[in-house]
Amino acid sequence: xxxxxxxxxxxxxxxxxxxxxxxxxxxxxxxxxxxxxxxxxxxxxxxxxxxxxxxxxxxxxxxxxxxxxxxxxxxxxxxxxxxxxxxxxxxxxxxxxxxxxxxxxxxxxxxxxxxx
Amino acid sequence: xxxxxxxxxxxxxxxxxxxxxxxxxxxxxxxxxxxxxxxxxxxxxxxxxxxxxxxxxxxxxxxxxxxxxxxxxxxxxxxxxxxxxxxxxxxxxxxxxxxxxxxxxxxxxxxx
Numbered sequence: 001x002x003x004x005x006x007x008x009x010x011x012x013x014x015x016x017x018x019x020x021x022x023x024x025x026x027x028x029x030x031x032x033x034x035x036x037x038x039x040x041x042x043x044x045x046x047x048x049x050x051x052x053x054x055x056x057x058x059x060x061x062x063x064x065x066x067x068x069x070x071x072x073x074x075x076x077x078x079x080x081x082x083x084x085x086x087x088x089x090x091x092x093x094x095x096x097x098x099x100x101x102x103x104x105x106x107x108x109x110x111x112x113x114x115x116x
Numbered sequence: 117x118x119x120x121x122x123x124x125x126x127x128x129x130x131x132x133x134x135x136x137x138x139x140x141x142x143x144x145x146x147x148x149x150x151x152x153x154x155x156x157x158x159x160x161x162x163x164x165x166x167x168x169x170x171x172x173x174x175x176x177x178x179x180x181x182x183x184x185x186x187x188x189x190x191x192x193x194x195x196x197x198x199x200x201x202x203x204x205x206x207x208x209x210x211x212x213x214x215x216x217x218x219x220x221x222x223x224x225x226x227x228x
Contacts, residue, residue: 004159031214040124042205042220043160050214058215090159103148103209103216107159 003027004108006091012114019078021111023091031094032074033105034058034066036087043090049074081115088112124203126223135193137222139206144187146208150216151180151191155202163191163204193224201226 007022025032033048035058045058047066055066063085067075074093078085089112092105129135141149147168152160166173166180166189173180179192189206203223207216 040220042124043218045215048214056214092159103150103165104162105160105216107161109157109159 025093
């Protein structure tokens with residue numbers, strides 16, 4: 001079974017702090033994603049990475065950056081946390097072995113971040 | 117029971133009934149569609165997918181129907197069980213895009 005783990009289930013940070021959210025997958029997947037999930041807004045893509053050291057902006061990248069130094073690990077960084085970044089953050093990974101239509105993403109359990 | 121997605125409505129059904137969850141998509145270029153289930157406190161989990169060259173695909177107790185004419189997707193769950201209670205998301209991919217476009221979700225509540 002594919003396993004995607006996230007470093008914390010719950011996190012409380014203060015405004016202005018630098019925050020690191022870590023995600024690790026164990027299936028040698030090329031693609032990794034960071035989403036945030038807010039009530040009534042569904043899943044919104046922040047950043048994704050299709051290879052080591054490669055990254056691409058999603059729909060809401062402002063206020064975030066990412067790092068992918070190793071294939072299995074994808075980090076989301078909040079340079080200076082703000083209260084409007086309080087949210088559920090979900091990491092996902094996807095392989096490419098199934099070809100263009102293998103779009104199943106495997107999700108971690110999420111990190112609920114509260115910025116006070 | 118039947119519902120329309122996009123605004124996180126709640127669909128409430130009796131255990132044993134069939135459920136129909138609907139999703140409207142906007143991009144006529146989308147060629148692949150996928151349904152996810154998210155239980156409380158967990159990340160979304162894949163249920164079933166369908167390519168645009170198909171209009172129906174069946175899994176275990178689930179069927180996805182695609183109507184490209186009206187850009188509509190539905191997920192049918194047969195003999196709904198309490199364990200089916202969750203939020204259901206549809207997602208679409210347009211062409212060669214690496215990203216999925218997600219719907220807002222529909223909450224399914226199963227009454228025993």
